[in-house]
Amino acid sequence: MNDRSHITILRGLLSGLSIADNSRILDAGSGKTSLSTIISHFPKASVDAIVYPGDERKLKTIRNMQSDRVNVVEQDICNTPIPDHYDLVVAHLLLGEARKFGNSFQDLLQKLFSIQSRYYIVIDYLEDPKVDADAIRTYCEATNFKVQEYICAENTEPQVWDDFVGVHNFGFLIESIV
Numbered sequence: 001m002n003d004r005s006h007i008t009i010l011r012g013l014l015s016g017l018s019i020a021d022n023s024r025i026l027d028a029g030s031g032k033t034s035l036s037t038i039i040s041h042f043p044k045a046s047v048d049a050i051v052y053p054g055d056e057r058k059l060k061t062i063r064n065m066q067s068d069r070v071n072v073v074e075q076d077i078c079n080t081p082i083p084d085h086y087d088l089v090v091a092h093l094l095l096g097e098a099r100k101f102g103n104s105f106q107d108l109l110q111k112l113f114s115i116q117s118r119y120y121i122v123i124d125y126l127e128d129p130k131v132d133a134d135a136i137r138t139y140c141e142a143t144n145f146k147v148q149e150y151i152c153a154e155n156t157e158p159q160v161w162d163d164f165v166g167v168h169n170f171g172f173l174i175e176s177i178v
Contacts, residue, residue, distance in 0.1 A: 004155055004156075004157075005155045005156075006124075006125075006171070007033060008153060009169055010037050010090075010092055010121065010171065012151060012171075013123075014038070014121070015041075016149060019044075019045075022042050022045055023042075023044065023045050024046055024085070024087050024088075025042060025045050025047045025048070025086060025089075025090065026048045026088070026089045026117070027047055027049045028077060028090065028094055029051070029052070029092070029093070030051050031061070031093065032058075032061040032064075033092070034090055034092035035047065035070060036065065039067055039069055045087075047067075047069055048073055048084070049070050049071065049072045050075050050082075051075075052074070052076055053074040053075065054074070059072065076101060077111050078098075078101075078103040078108055081114070085117065086115065086117040087118050088119045088121065089112065089115050089117040091121065091123070094112070095136075096125060096128040096130050096131045098130065105132065106135070109136065109139060113143065113145060116176075117176060118175065118176055119148075119173065119174065120145070120172070120173075120175075121174070123170070123171040123172075124170065125159070125161075125166035125169055125170075126166075126169065126170050127164045127165060127166055127167055128161070129163060129164055130163075144178045145174050145175065145176055145177065146175050148173045149172070150171070150172055153170075154167060154168050155167060155168070
């Protein structure tokens with residue numbers, strides 16, 4: 001398989017969830033890769049795709065998908081609470097972008113877990129200096145969330161970013177125990 005490890009991790013974590021139990025999904029910080037993976041895995045689910053206001057790099061690609069099951073919402077989840085309840089919230093390569101949009105990793109992490117959901121999937125780069133996988137685990141242990149699965153995988157080809165080289169991706173499947 002030639003997929004980058006973050007895509008393989010997303011597919012693996014999604015496969016551990018029942019399709020029938022996930023009819024309302026939020027793709028937080030949505031992108032084409034995560035969105036297309038989610039809608040192919042859950043063919044009957046409705047998906048809210050949250051995109052930071054004005055983030056045209058993501059908005060254009062999502063709108064080009066032309067899926068009637070996707071509702072695109074431009075919103076900063078750190079500044080506006082999300083009142084809806086979801087079966088699953090996916091944060092695929094989201095936390096590393098917190099500062100890009102004027103937020104901190106810790107604030108975005110707390111806001112992500114304030115969204116009402118039964119399950120959460122969090123995936124990012126292990127080498128990203130703006131992301132702390134241990135802080136995610138610690139946050140879950142200190143609150144009403146249980147890590148169901150953790151995966152770390154190496155990319156076949158490192159992904160080069162402005163401030164780091166992404167060799168490994170990690171992913172959590174987290175369940176709300178409230």
